[in-house]
Amino acid sequence: MEKKITVLPGDGIGPEVVAAAVRVLQVIAKRYKHDFQLGYAAIGGAAIDQFHDPLPEETIKMCKESDAILLGAVGGPKWDNNPAELRPEIGLLRIRKTFDLYANLRPVKAFPSLLDASPLKREVAEHVDLMIVRELTGGIYFGEKNRTQSEASDLNVYTREEIERIVDNAFALAKVRKGKLCSVDKANVLETSRLWRQIVEEKKVQYPEVTVEHNLVDSVAMKLITNPGHYDVVVTDNMFGDILSDEASVITGSLGVLPSASIRSDNFGLYEPVHGSAPEIAGAGIANPAATILSVAMMLRYSFNLQDEAAEIERAVSSVFDDGYFTADLVKDKARALTTDEWTDKVIAE
Amino acid sequence: MEKKITVLPGDGIGPEVVAAAVRVLQVIAKRYKHDFQLGYAAIGGAAIDQFHDPLPEETIKMCKESDAILLGAVGGPKWDNNPAELRPEIGLLRIRKTFDLYANLRPVKAFPSLLDASPLKREVAEHVDLMIVRELTGGIYFGEKNRTQSEASDLNVYTREEIERIVDNAFALAKVRKGKLCSVDKANVLETSRLWRQIVEEKKVQYPEVTVEHNLVDSVAMKLITNPGHYDVVVTDNMFGDILSDEASVITGSLGVLPSASIRSDNFGLYEPVHGSAPEIAGAGIANPAATILSVAMMLRYSFNLQDEAAEIERAVSSVFDDGYFTADLVKDKARALTTDEWTDKVIAE
Ligand SMILES: CC(C)[C@H](C(=O)O)[C@@H](O)C(=O)O
Ligand SMILES: CC(C)[C@H](C(=O)O)[C@@H](O)C(=O)O
Numbered sequence: 112m113e114k115k116i117t118v119l120p121g122d123g124i125g126p127e128v129v130a131a132a133v134r135v136l137q138v139i140a141k142r143y144k145h146d147f148q149l150g151y152a153a154i155g156g157a158a159i160d161q162f163h164d165p166l167p168e169e170t171i172k173m174c175k176e177s178d179a180i181l182l183g184a185v186g187g188p189k190w191d192n193n194p195a196e197l198r199p200e201i202g203l204l205r206i207r208k209t210f211d212l213y214a215n216l217r218p219v220k221a222f223p224s225l226l227d228a229s230p231l232k233r234e235v236a237e238h239v240d241l242m243i244v245r246e247l248t249g250g251i252y253f254g255e256k257n258r259t260q261s262e263a264s265d266l267n268v269y270t271r272e273e274i275e276r277i278v279d280n281a282f283a284l285a286k287v288r289k290g291k292l293c294s295v296d297k298a299n300v301l302e303t304s305r306l307w308r309q310i311v312e313e314k315k316v317q318y319p320e321v322t323v324e325h326n327l328v329d330s331v332a333m334k335l336i337t338n339p340g341h342y343d344v345v346v347t348d349n350m351f352g353d354i355l356s357d358e359a360s361v362i363t364g365s366l367g368v369l370p371s372a373s374i375r376s377d378n379f380g381l382y383e384p385v386h387g388s389a390p391e392i393a394g395a396g397i398a399n400p401a402a403t404i405l406s407v408a409m410m411l412r413y414s415f416n417l418q419d420e421a422a423e424i425e426r427a428v429s430s431v432f433d434d435g436y437f438t439a440d441l442v443k444d445k446a447r448a449l450t451t452d453e454w455t456d457k458v459i460a461e
Numbered sequence: 462m463e464k465k466i467t468v469l470p471g472d473g474i475g476p477e478v479v480a481a482a483v484r485v486l487q488v489i490a491k492r493y494k495h496d497f498q499l500g501y502a503a504i505g506g507a508a509i510d511q512f513h514d515p516l517p518e519e520t521i522k523m524c525k526e527s528d529a530i531l532l533g534a535v536g537g538p539k540w541d542n543n544p545a546e547l548r549p550e551i552g553l554l555r556i557r558k559t560f561d562l563y564a565n566l567r568p569v570k571a572f573p574s575l576l577d578a579s580p581l582k583r584e585v586a587e588h589v590d591l592m593i594v595r596e597l598t599g600g601i602y603f604g605e606k607n608r609t610q611s612e613a614s615d616l617n618v619y620t621r622e623e624i625e626r627i628v629d630n631a632f633a634l635a636k637v638r639k640g641k642l643c644s645v646d647k648a649n650v651l652e653t654s655r656l657w658r659q660i661v662e663e664k665k666v667q668y669p670e671v672t673v674e675h676n677l678v679d680s681v682a683m684k685l686i687t688n689p690g691h692y693d694v695v696v697t698d699n700m701f702g703d704i705l706s707d708e709a710s711v712i713t714g715s716l717g718v719l720p721s722a723s724i725r726s727d728n729f730g731l732y733e734p735v736h737g738s739a740p741e742i743a744g745a746g747i748a749n750p751a752a753t754i755l756s757v758a759m760m761l762r763y764s765f766n767l768q769d770e771a772a773e774i775e776r777a778v779s780s781v782f783d784d785g786y787f788t789a790d791l792v793k794d795k796a797r798a799l800t801t802d803e804w805t806d807k808v809i810a811e
Contacts, residue, residue: 200649230585230687251601251617256652263656264618267601271611297700299550302606306613329707336686336711337580350647354704357679361686 113146114415115177119170122156122199123388124398125183131400131455132181132407138459139411139420150177154206155185155199155388165202171209179414180206180381181407184388207247212373212381213273214280215245216409217356219339221363224432228441229364231336236362241342242288243359244281245352247373249273250303252349269303269348274310276376281346282318291343292323295331295351307348328355335359360385367440368428370405372413380414382406396450399438401428404458427461463496464765465527469520472506472549473738474748475533481750481805482531482757488809489761489770500527504556505535505549505738515552521559529764530556530731531757534738557597562723562731563623564630565595566759567706569689571713574782578791579714581686586712591692592638593709594631595702597723599623600653602699619653619698624660626726631696632668641693642673645681645701657698678705685709710735717790718778720755722763730764732756746800749788751778754808777811 118133120126133149140147152170159165165185174180185199195201206212221229221239229236246269254266278294285292294311296304308325315323326334328351334341335355339362347355360366366386374380384402392398405428412421436457439448449457468483470476483499490497502520509515515535524530535549545551556562571579571589579586596619604616628644635642644661646654658675665673676684678701684691685705689712697705710716716736724730734752742748755778762771786807789798799807 198649204650230581232580232582235580252650254614258652258656261621262618263652264604264616265651265653266614266616268612268614297703299548300554300602301615302608302613303615306608329703332682332704332708333711333716336708350700351704353647353679354682354701358682358686358708361683366683 112415112417113148114179115148115150116410117174117177117180118149118151119154119180119182120151120157121154121183121185121388122187123184123390123393125185125388127393127396127398127451128384128400128403129181129183131451132403134455135404135424135458136407139424143417143420145417154182154202156187156190158202159190159193159197159199163197165197165199166205166209174206174210179379179410181410182381182383183403184384184386186388187390204252206381207373208253210379210381211248211375213246213248214277214374215247215352215356216284216372216374216413217243217245217359217369217385219243219359219362219369222365222368222429222432224435225363225365225368225441227364229362231362231364235337236339236364238340239362241339241359242284242344243352243356244277244284244344244346245356246273246277246347246349247352248349250349267301267303267350269306271306271310274307275314278311278314278346281344282314282321285321285344286318289343290321292321293331293342293345294323294325295328295345295347295355296325297328298325299327303348331355332358335362365441367399367438368401368405370402370409372406372409374413378414380410382410396452397439397448398451399440400451400455401438404428404455427458430461431457462765462767463498464529465498465500466760467524467527467530468499468501469504469530469532470501470507471504471533471535471738472537473534473740473743475535475738477743477746477748477801478734478750478753479531479533481801482753484805485754485774485808486757489774493767493770495767504532504552506537506540508552509540509543509547509549513547515547515549516555516559524556524560529729529760531760532731532733533753534734534736536738537740554602556731557723558603560729560731561598561725563596563598564627564724565597565702565706566634566722566724566763567593567595567709567719567735569593569709569712569719572715572718572779572782574785575713575715575718575791577714579712581712585687586689586714588690589712591689591709592634592694593702593706594627594634594694594696595706596623596627596697596699597702598699600699617651617653617700619656621656621660624657625664628661628664628696631694632664632671635671635694636668639693640671642671643681643692643695644673644675645678645695645697645705646675647678647701648675649677653698681705682708685712715791717749717788718751718755720752720759722756722759724763728764730760732760746802747789747798748801749790750801750805751788754778754805777808780811781807
């Protein structure tokens with residue numbers, strides 16, 4: 112298979128974890144005889160420094176000509192006081208909208224060997240295996256904004272089509288997973304939520320093998336902590352998804368190992384770790400590359416439909432943890448920690 | 462002191478827990494020689510059944526003539542399929558708006574003897590003592606809603622005055638607590654959040670003894686679980702407050718013991734437990750009355766400025782837990798559980 116991938120290392124530890132993930136990608140390419148052509152471009156703070164633009168035209172152009180995007184992370188204290196349009200995360204919001212990457216998938220799965228790092232009791236977190244499906248290009252993020260001296264407003268708006276397509280993604284995922292879908296809204300207060308709930312009800316007849324429940328966002332915010340094992344696929348809007356997916360990311364104690372995908376209808380997608388740019392450890396060579404490596408696995412699975420290759424990476428990462436190899440973020444005794452490169456070597460060896 | 466209190470028992474376990482709290486209130490009245498006059502009225506499902514209205518005029522009238530309101534809980538499966546305007550929780554939304562109860566205070570404090578019931582590890586939850594201050598009468602809850610065949614929208618809107626008053630409440634609370642305020646917004650995306658952040662910045666010069674941090678809602682959703690002990694007072698808007706206060710309510714494993722206050726500028730207020738109407742155990746006499754009893758303590762403190770009386774109730778509740786007395790929701794071995802009345806007797810004895 113021949114594929115073009117645009118690599119956007121970004122800021123902080125972004126370049127390091129991306130480099131590690133690219134090594135894994137190249138091993139897979141060689142082994143399965145694929146031809147992955149990589150092109151590098153700038154985003155976020157790095158792009159602001161170089162081009163005075165968090166998402167330069169050159170970057171957009173290269174992404175347009177490729178089949179998928181691999182992103183490291185954006186942001187850092189250096190740009191924290193920039194004016195709104197020159198903030199690194201604007202690059203992220205714009206790339207999502209430019210490429211219509213409406214389906215954000217964030218799987219959260221417990222690795223038994225990492226549960227000591229979880230804030231939750233082992234018995235609460237141990238069987239967690241859920242996927243948050245967040246609508247990523249609509250809602251209050253992109254609705255009309257207004258500001259006067261005495262007032263400010265943001266419009267939360269969803270069209271039927273926007274909801275239908277993300278709900279379809281979620282049902283399709285639930286179908287190939289454990290067959291359970293939880294749709295999250297605030298239908299007792301919001302009109303957008305009532306439309307959302309209605310569409311989920313309409314769609315469910317097309318997916319008889321999936322069990323659906325509707326749940327209010329406040330109640331899910333509780334249950335994600337008291338009983339996270341209850342969930343399989345959780346689908347929700349952009350704003351609720353932002354909050355709940357970050358909340359869910361701490362359940363298993365392994366924020367550093369969580370991947371994400373942001374996908375368009377034709378399966379073109381952007382893949383990035385859930386964690387941030389961690390400027391405090393940037394350049395030290397100690398960042399955990401697991402989340403980015405697992406993001407590459409998601410790319411293989413969702414954009415290229417290479418299921419075996421994806422599963423192989425996931426298996427390798429799992430085994431390395433089970434064998435007791437960790438980067439510094441996951442062990443108390445830092446002397447036992449592997450560097451980014453050493454840990455990546457273990458994955459490649461597997 | 463002479464005070465009129467309107468009691469709204471509501472649905473499910475509401476009447477039982479309210480009866481217990483009223484007993485405690487009467488003991489306090491006798492002991493400190495106060496004259497608390499109680500009037501009872503209907504709200505929620507009970508009011509729908511009786512008056513075909515979740516917040517009848519009679520109830521509004523009685524509340525207007527009183528100094529504070531004590532509420533049990535509203536809702537239940539009986540009314541779940543009612544049309545929108547005949548849903549029990551509409552009574553709640555309307556009473557908040559009618560009486561301009563804009564400041565919702567939700568303290569979350571760990572009781573060492575209850576931590577076994579927490580989903581979090583003991584060391585994560587044990588020093589938690591925080592207060593969520595939620596704006597309760599503005600934002601996306603009450604902004605303009607629209608709905609067409611193909612689209613739905615909700616307007617999130619805040620005036621400067623609405624934000625100023627809730628931020629003032631939060632600063633005043635932080636000042637008499639641990640002097641730390643965390644303001645939660647989504648300023649990297651929302652215009653309302655940018656106004657919010659600006660107002661917090663303006664106000665902070667008036668409260669030099671309070672340390673302020675701004676934090677994004679997604680990041681707080683994580684940190685509330687990974688490091689809840691970090692927080693003192695957390696202030697946020699109506700929608701974020703709904704989600705974060707419910708999330709925070711599970712930290713200490715004691716949802717059944719969390720009180721809340723919803724207050725107006727002149728200290729008139731509505732007091733209610735955080736938990737719901739628990740229809741599955743209604744009428745069994747086994748509900749945990751602690752949250753409602755502690756809500757009465759908040760009433761004494763915030764509406765009547767009776768600090769000693771409030772502290773005495775809080776001390777009594779704490780002692781009863783420390784002595785090992787619990788209702789069924791808090792013990793594994795149900796044979797050891799006290800009934801609502803027995804547990805209330807213990808509090809009164811203290
Ligand atoms: C950086 C920010 C705008 C972004 C969001 O809110 O979507 C981030 O929190 C995320 O979840 O990817
Ligand atoms: C019942 C509902 C409308 C209400 C809210 O969202 O405010 C409830 O969740 C609460 O927090 O008191």
